[in-house]
Every structure is written in structure tokens, then in C-alpha cells.
Amino acid sequence: MLAIGTLSKKTGTKVQTIRYYEQIGLMNEAGRTAGGQRRYFEKDLDRLAFIRHSRQLGFSLESIRELLDLADRPGQSCADADSIAQRQLVQVEQRIKRLQALKKELKRMVVDCNGESVAHCKVLEILRDHDECLTDHNAIGS
Amino acid sequence: MLAIGTLSKKTGTKVQTIRYYEQIGLMNEAGRTAGGQRRYFEKDLDRLAFIRHSRQLGFSLESIRELLDLADRPGQSCADADSIAQRQLVQVEQRIKRLQALKKELKRMVVDCNGESVAHCKVLEILRDHDECLTDHNAIGS
């Protein structure tokens, strides 16, 4: 029987976060001691590790929910799991592409900066006049 | 005198978002008509465009606040603006690196998947056993 702090240390997940996962139904409701503290089995540790690994690979909590559901039905074809992973891969590739465009632009800004006065600052100038340089209007915060 | 909808269309920013920027003090408080509707000058349009371009380059609202402050004091050295941009560049580069590691891992998962049953699914297996493959424990949601 593991306490929540043990799970936390073993998986590098904050205690609060584990409780949060329980709250949103991603972790099963843990058993409790007489005093009301959560106690876990090894399988809960495995499940949490699975969640964390998936998060590290950028899967959304919703995708992880799907993956966990799949993993619970071992007889089925894994085509669904594969397609979730594929979807994720595509997303990651898109993000990389966008970030590389940003990087290029930022580099241009930084390189062109001559350290003079703000009035002639290339950085600020580029931010002002940066018309449509990124075609994807909604590509913010990626 | 421009209405909020005009600013919205010209910059590709939602009306709500413009009001939000005013609320958090990123845009100046707009003048109002007798009936209480916001009216803007060209300079407000420029400021909003600056904000949007900066957001497209991934700057946080806080960084943008700093950049706007700098831009308002034209006599100063632009070293600060440069360092904000540098900081942003470093962040973007780190994100790209991490995403590339993710991509590699996802690709491995997807390629190894043989489409058989969930019980032997490589995707799920890798998610389960993905021990410390990403050294940076806090590198989530990049």
C-alpha cells in the first residue's frame, strides 16, 4: 500500500496533480485508510506512470483517456492506439515547423540589432512591420 | 475614429480579445462615444498590430508589455529589447529540441506498430515502459 507522496516521488508528479487526475477521472478513485488518506496499489503506480509518459510525449489528457481505455481491452486491434499516436505525431511535426519559422524570424531580429537606440531598433521595427509574415493567422502559442 | 470591429478585422484579432487586452492594461483605455462604444485612433491600431505580431512570434503578454514600454522611450538603448528577443529565441530553440525528441519517439512507436491486438501493441508498450527516456522531467506541454 503506497501513500500518495510515494507515487508522487516515483513518477515525478506533484501530489496535487495526482489528486487532480483522480478528480477528472483519469486515475481511479483510490482506497482510503480509516483516517481518510489515499492508498495505492502497484497498478495505480503503473497507470500514473503511463499517464506521465504520455504527457511527456505531448498527448492531451483526452488522448490519454482514450489510450487507457484501449489498454484495458487487450483483445482488440491496436489500430486505434496507432491512429492516436499518428495524430500526435502529425501535431508535433506541425509545431516543429511553425517554431522553426519563428526561430528564423527571431534570429533575423536579434542579428540585425545593432545595440543602438530604441528609435532605430530592428527588433521593435520588425515587430511593428511584421505584416503577414506568418501566413497562418491562428498559429499562436504553439 | 475606428470602431472596435474595424480594429478587429484589420488585425485579425477577435473583438473580445481587444477588450481583454484593454482590461489587462496592454491596450490603453479607448475613448467612448456618448453611448459608450469604444472609438480608436490609428495609433491604437498600430499598437494592437504590434501586440499581435509579437504574439505570433510567441512572446508572452508580459514580454510584450516590456517591449511596448521600451518602444515608448525612443532615446534609450535597445539592448533590453534585444535581450527579450534573445530570451524568446532561446526558448523557441529549446522547444524545437524537445519536440524533435518527441517526434523521434512517436515515430518509433508508430513504425513498430504491427496493427495486431492491443495485447502486443508497441504504442501502448512504449508508453508503459518509457522510463526516463526524456531526461527533462518537467518538459511537458511545450
Add this chain to the structure above:
DNA sequence: GGTACAAGCTTCAGCAGGTAGAGGTTCAAG
């Protein structure tokens, strides 16, 4: 001048994916 209706207004709530803190209780080692 009257009317229709698009566009504006405020306020509140919610999204992801957690994190932080207050204020109180329990567990386990010594």
C-alpha cells in the same frame, strides 16, 4: 422621423492542465 438590425456593451463562466495556499487532520517514528 421611424424602424430594423448589425454591432456594440457588460458580466460571468469556462477551456487546458495544472499550481498555490489556508487551515485543519492523520500517520508513524522515536
Add this chain to the structure above:
DNA sequence: CTTGAACCTCTACCTGCTGAAGCTTGTACC
């Protein structure tokens, strides 16, 4: 039996918006 670290719940907050409810204003047309 005491101490104190670890646990509990609950609420609020973070970023960067977005949507909706319910109401008012501006303007174009007749």
C-alpha cells in the same frame, strides 16, 4: 505519547483567450 512531516479539503489563481446571455447603440434605409 508526542512531534512533525505528510496528508486532507476547498478555494482561488495562472495564461490567453473564447463564448454566451441579455441588453443598448449606431446607422442605413424608407
